[in-house]
Amino acid sequence: xxxxxxxxxxxxxxxxxxxxxxxxxxxxxxxxxxxxxxxxxxxxxxxxxxxxxxxxxxxxxxxxxxxxxxxxxxxxxxxxxxxxxxxxxxxxxxxxxxxxxxxxxxxxxxxxxxxxxxxxxxxxxxxxxxxxxxxxxxxxxxxxxxxxxxxxxxxxxxxxxxxxxxxxxxxxxxxxxxxxxxxxxxxxxxxxxxxxxxxxxxxxxxxxxxxxxxxxxxxxxxxxxxxxx
Amino acid sequence: xxxxxxxxxxxxxxxxxxxxxxxxxxxxxxxxxxxxxxxxxxxxxxxxxxxxxxxxxxxxxxxxxxxxxxxxxxxxxxxxxxxxxxxxxxxxxxxxxxxxxxxxxxxxxxxxxxxxxxxxxxxxxxxxxxxxxxxxxxxxxxxxxxxxxxxxxxxxxxxxxxxxxxxxxxxxxxxxxxxxxxxxxxxxxxxxxxxxxxxxxxxxxxxxxxxxxxxxxxxxxxxxxxxxx
DNA sequence: TAGATTGTTAATCGATTAACAATC
DNA sequence: TAGATTGTTAATCGATTAACAATC
Numbered sequence: 001x002x003x004x005x006x007x008x009x010x011x012x013x014x015x016x017x018x019x020x021x022x023x024x025x026x027x028x029x030x031x032x033x034x035x036x037x038x039x040x041x042x043x044x045x046x047x048x049x050x051x052x053x054x055x056x057x058x059x060x061x062x063x064x065x066x067x068x069x070x071x072x073x074x075x076x077x078x079x080x081x082x083x084x085x086x087x088x089x090x091x092x093x094x095x096x097x098x099x100x101x102x103x104x105x106x107x108x109x110x111x112x113x114x115x116x117x118x119x120x121x122x123x124x125x126x127x128x129x130x131x132x133x134x135x136x137x138x139x140x141x142x143x144x145x146x147x148x149x150x151x152x153x154x155x156x157x158x159x160x161x162x163x164x165x166x167x168x169x170x171x172x173x174x175x176x177x178x179x180x181x182x183x184x185x186x187x188x189x190x191x192x193x194x195x196x197x198x199x200x201x202x203x204x205x206x207x208x209x210x211x212x213x214x215x216x217x218x219x220x221x222x223x224x225x226x227x228x229x
Numbered sequence: 230x231x232x233x234x235x236x237x238x239x240x241x242x243x244x245x246x247x248x249x250x251x252x253x254x255x256x257x258x259x260x261x262x263x264x265x266x267x268x269x270x271x272x273x274x275x276x277x278x279x280x281x282x283x284x285x286x287x288x289x290x291x292x293x294x295x296x297x298x299x300x301x302x303x304x305x306x307x308x309x310x311x312x313x314x315x316x317x318x319x320x321x322x323x324x325x326x327x328x329x330x331x332x333x334x335x336x337x338x339x340x341x342x343x344x345x346x347x348x349x350x351x352x353x354x355x356x357x358x359x360x361x362x363x364x365x366x367x368x369x370x371x372x373x374x375x376x377x378x379x380x381x382x383x384x385x386x387x388x389x390x391x392x393x394x395x396x397x398x399x400x401x402x403x404x405x406x407x408x409x410x411x412x413x414x415x416x417x418x419x420x421x422x423x424x425x426x427x428x429x430x431x432x433x434x435x436x437x438x439x440x441x442x443x444x445x446x447x448x449x450x451x452x453x454x455x456x457x458x
Numbered sequence: 459t460a461g462a463t464t465g466t467t468a469a470t471c472g473a474t475t476a477a478c479a480a481t482c
Numbered sequence: 483t484a485g486a487t488t489g490t491t492a493a494t495c496g497a498t499t500a501a502c503a504a505t506c
Contacts, residue, residue, distance in 0.1 A: 018473060020442060042487060051420075054487095055475050062489060070488040071482040087438045088445035093286035102338055106331030112434045116441065132347050156444060181436060181444045191280075198443040205341045206253035207429050208412060209316045212345065214248060214427040215385060215410045216317035247497060271463060283463095284499050299464040300506045370466060 004045040015063045022060060023087055025050065026180045030080040031115075042073035095183075097154050098170060099162030100125035100133075100140045103185060107159065108136035123155055125162075150177045157181040171195060245294045250287055252316055254279065259309040260344075271302035318346040324412075325384050327399060328391030329354035329362075329369045332414060336388065337365035350382055379406045386410040393417045400424060 033041060039172055047054040061067050061074075067082050068074040084090055095113065097104045108120050109111070123140040125131060125184040128139045141149060149155075158179045160170065167188045174182060175195050182199045184190050192199040239374055276283040289331050290296050290303075296311050297303040313319055324342065326333045329352040336342070352369040354360060359369045370378060378384075387408050389399065396417045397454060404424050405413060411428045413419050421428040 014475070020439060021435075021488085023442065024432065024438040028432070028435075036302065044487080053475060055477090056473095058488065059474080066489065068488050069482060070480070071486045086442065086445075088441035089438075091441070091445055091448070093441055095443060102331055102335030106335050107265050107433075109331055113438065116434060116437055118437065118441065143502065148290060157440065169380055180447060181440050183440055198440060199445060200440040202433065203253065203257070204336075204431065204433075204434050205345060206250075206257075208255065208341065208345055208347065209253040209318075211386065211410055211427060211429040212317035212320070212322060212347070213252065213315065215322060216315075216320055218409060218427060219320075245497070273463080282499060284501090285497095287464065288466085288498075295465065297464050298506060299504070300462045302463065 005009055017062050018020075019060050020022045023083060026057075027058070027080070027083050027087060027089075030076060030083060032088055033076050035082060038071050038076050043068070044081055046074075074217065082102035084117075087116075091117065093118045093156040093181075094121050095159055096121050096149070097123045097138070097159040097161060098125075098143075098146070099123075099160065099166075100127070100130045100135065101161060104159070104161035105135045107161065108138050118157065121155065122149065124149075146173065147177065150179065157183055159185070160190075161185045248292050252312060255286075255289070256309070256312050256316060256318075258304060259312060262305050263309060267305050269302050269304055272297070274305075279441065292297075313346075320394050322347045322385040322410075323350050323383055323432075324348065324386035324388055325350050325375075325378070326352045326367070326388040326390060327354075327372075327375070328352075328389065328395075329356070330365065330390060333388070333390035334364045337367050347386065348367065350384065351378065353378075355430045375402065376406065379408065384408055386412055388412045388414070390414045 024104045029046065043054040043057040047057055050057075058068075061079070064082065064086055067079050095118050097108055097120060104123055104125075108123060113120055120136065120138045122138050123130075123135065124143045124146050125140055126143045129140050133140050155177075156179070156183070158174055160167070160182065162177065165188050167186050167190065171190060171194075174197065178196075180197055182190060182195065182197050184199060184201045185204075187203065187205075190199050247367075258275065271410070272283040272286040276286055279286075287297075290308070293311065293315055296308050324347050326337055326349060333352055333354075337352060342349055349365065349367045351367050352364065353372045353375050354369050356370045360371050362369050384406075385408070387403050389396070389411065391399065393415045396415050396419065400419060400423075403426070407425075409426055410423065411419060411426050412430060412431075413430045416432065416434075418430045419428050
């Protein structure tokens, strides 16, 4: 028992950010493998699937201890369980969604939170037209009830899907409430060090711009092909 | 005239991915500076604002040629214009959104596309309840009209906001239509090399997992503080 | 001109890949 | 056992930072 813990390699927390950012992708591919009934996989086969090197996979996984077995590969279910553990899936984190507009609704209706073991406790909004309604499994509360609600529930994450202009006010309230995690879709960048919380600032538009950059590159190279050569 | 093009440094396209991924962030901060009426900024001041090193900023910008001036810094408007040019803002790219659910609606109603100079030509869906309706400035068309529509309009980007299960079918149709860019929110990963298009696979959930990882780390360290030491 | 700040080279750091011994 | 495949070390590669000469 606890054989895998022989040496836990590093003191928790000093795993490189590059590795951490890849973990959710492993999580996704492992889910898919399980869904397809796969029981074992080698770093070589997974590397082909994911378009990365086998070396990187082994290196990544070994940051957290030896999850595989020489000559055999990795047990898909076991590896998935380990990745989940590392990523805090199953910790039962609770979230509230602040802003019940299109994005807020889209998020709570998607299976995303459930898949990752995060519970939506409720949405909050100022608009009387949505207060009291239910989206997904979650009810919309009046924004003014946020403080009372947080006193009566353990809230780990605040998901911000309200307009940029509301950020100064809501930040202040979140800090006062001491909510440990902020998932920020507002477009303004919340500085983690200023809040004392863990913050993820999401900028969907950045991905669109990267796409446009590539598109333009493509255009340029096609133009060049057309003109000379 | 064209002074900045004295040497264009690299042949277009060999700029490191790490730099490219940072450009949208410069874009956002420069917009903000312009909004605040700033006319010039030094790499030093921008570095404080953005929480990166001044060295990195100068290095990044110099991948595309000298946009600054010794002893002065960078002209905010000029720099913004240059970044826009590099990122293809103003190319007038046209997009269609495929899937008029919550996410599709949220995207077309947001100012994101407009800010980046991307025009939404329309949405497509199979649901009679939304076909014919208008969200943002864009009308929802019947999914079956996609081919005809694309023949009559220049479509640079297809934004995929439909269920995962629809991806095989829609991929095939997009490939047939030869749409050069795919912005994929479905959760399944579309392989660019298989489509011949430029593809951005967006996985919002990955960011949630990173947040949960950090939250768990925080919990663990707080536990430890509690027990020993 | 003197001061400021860039552009750019060289040094450092971190991340990826290759290779192979350990071992199932 | 022989074959396969990991865990892990060492080599390579790329990205970041520091430093400073060029120059506005």
